[in-house]
Amino acid sequence: MGSKQPVSVLVVIHAMDGQALLIERADKPGYWQSVTGSREGDESLRDTALRELAEETGLILERDDVRLSDWGIVNRYEIYPHWRHRYPDGVTHNDEHVFGLCLERPLAVTLAPREHLAQLWLPWDEAAAKVFSPSNAEALRLLPQKLAAATQA
Structure with missing residues (x-):
């Protein structure tokens, strides 16, 4: 079994026009997603999001870049069986924090x-x-609401 933490981030990269960036997984062709990844060590969730953005897209942001926002959403879900080997024995669920x-x-x-x-x-x-x-x-379905709030701010 693996040592991956069952705490992750999901980073929805989007533009002001309502488009969103999707990336296709290499280990599961046909599986499209936003940027995602697990926390490493005791890094903050924001630092996890920044690291995953850099690793998966080459986008390097300053820690205080206001374009990256924590949406205050945590999704708890069952880890797909074909990925459970990455986690310690007995781990079946992950807490995903949305940015x-x-x-x-x-x-x-x-x-x-x-x-x-x-x-x-x-x-x-x-x-x-x-x-x-x-x-x-x-x-992704929250984007219209997020964009409306951003234009009113």
């Missing part, structure tokens, strides 16, 4: 080739329909 990264416009990112095969910008509703994870789809 958003709002960019001015869609842009190409640099994928980690061992982790992801392709990238795609889609309108939020099409992105929500394409992702394999129900919690990822739910987060």
Whole structure:
């Protein structure tokens, strides 16, 4: 069994026009998702989000970059059986903390080739329909609300 922590982040990268970035998993072709990854050591959840953004997309942000926001959502879900070997024995559930990264416009990112095969910008509703994870789809469906709040701020 593995040593992966059952605490992760989901980072929805989106543009002001309502498009969201999806990346295709290398270990499961056809599985599209937002940036996601597990906490390492005792790093903060924000630091986990920043690290995963850099590793999976090449986007390097300062720690206090206001474009990255904690949405205050925690999803607890059962870990898919084909990924449980990454976690300690007996671990069956993960706590996923949702963040958003709002960019001015869609842009190409640099994928980690061992982790992801392709990238795609889609309108939020099409992105929500394409992702394999129900919690990822739910987060994407929040984009209109998040964008409306951002334009009123």
